[in-house]
Amino acid sequence: MPLKKIFTVVLALFVAGCAGQQTQELLGSAMVSAPVTEIAGNHSIFIATTRKKSDDPNKVFDGERSATLNYARVNVTVPGLHKTGQIERRSRGKSDDPAKYFMASEVVGYDTQPKFSSALNADIAARGGRVMVFVHGYNTGFDAAVYRLTQIVHDSGYPGTPVLFSWASGARTTDYVYDKESASAARDQLEVTLRMLEQSGARRIDIVAHSLGTWVTMETLRQMAITGDRDLGGKLGDVVLASPDIDVDVFKSQMRRYGKPD
Incomplete structure (x- = not known):
């Protein structure tokens, strides 16, 4: 299934844009219990990140x-x-109440890629072989990226496996230069992540990128084209570039190298 389309859009799913966050803590100190009837959904988000622990x-x-x-x-x-x-x-200062707020209930770390791939592949197989890779934008903490992908998956009713590629944003409005360099430094690791998914049981891999994440994505697709396998062995589906932070002439240059989508 070769790449079908590259979209450049402003998605309604991204209401908050690149706004700052209330807290960069993903886990709370003590989560209170909530009845199942007060929980709208529970989602597992797989993470590949160039951030330090x-x-x-x-x-x-x-x-x-x-x-x-x-x-x-x-x-x-x-x-x-x-x-x-x-x-x-x-x-x-507010309680960790899952009936009121998005809450991370569990974090599982994997110390090797094979262990991560094993868990990821099992989830992909259970969900029918579809994968969505989300690449967040500028001024985004790790917690905000996790919750944004959760919101996209939940609101869209996406049935496949969600994978967050989180590059090392400083999560401050004054860190644009740092973020741009972090995004550029993450290109090879995004390709590693996509190649890992190519080798998994995935049948279709879609990419949703936002803001400066569109730069990382297009640069990665460009270098994939240079290697001769631009569409992940035919598994690359749609690429959505939401509110792209790419100069138009740079984008044209990237697309000339990538070529016309099939």
Whole structure:
């Protein structure tokens, strides 16, 4: 299934854009229990990231760059009062109430790629072979990226396996230059992640990229084309570039190298 389309769009699913976050803590101190009837959904998000592990266990990964990929899986619950397009986040000092807020209920780390691939492949097989890779944008903490992908999956009713590729954003509006360099440094690791998915049981791999994540994505597709396998062995489906942060002439150059989608 060769690449069908490359979209450049502004998605309604990205209501919050690149706005800052209330907290960069993914895990709370003590989650309160909530009736099943007050939980709208529970989603497993697989993670491949160029971020370093945080010294704060509640943040899990921070904004520092790692020389190698780190892997994890995060289980996230969506509150029953959730409104489409929104991410209901707790503010500092508020209780960790899954009936009111998006909450990470479990984080599982994988110390090797084979262990991660094994868990990922099992999930892909159970979900029919479809994968969505999300590449977040500028000014985005790890927690915000996890919750954004959860919101997209939940609101769209996506049936496949969600994979977050999280590059090392500083998560501050003043860190644009740092973020741009972090995004550029992550190109090879995004290709490694996509090649890993190519070797999995996935039948179709779609990519959704936002803001500066579109730069990482297009640069990776460009270098994949140079290697001679631009569509992941025919498994690459649609590529969605939401609110792209790419100069138009650079984009034209990237597309000339990539070629016309089939």
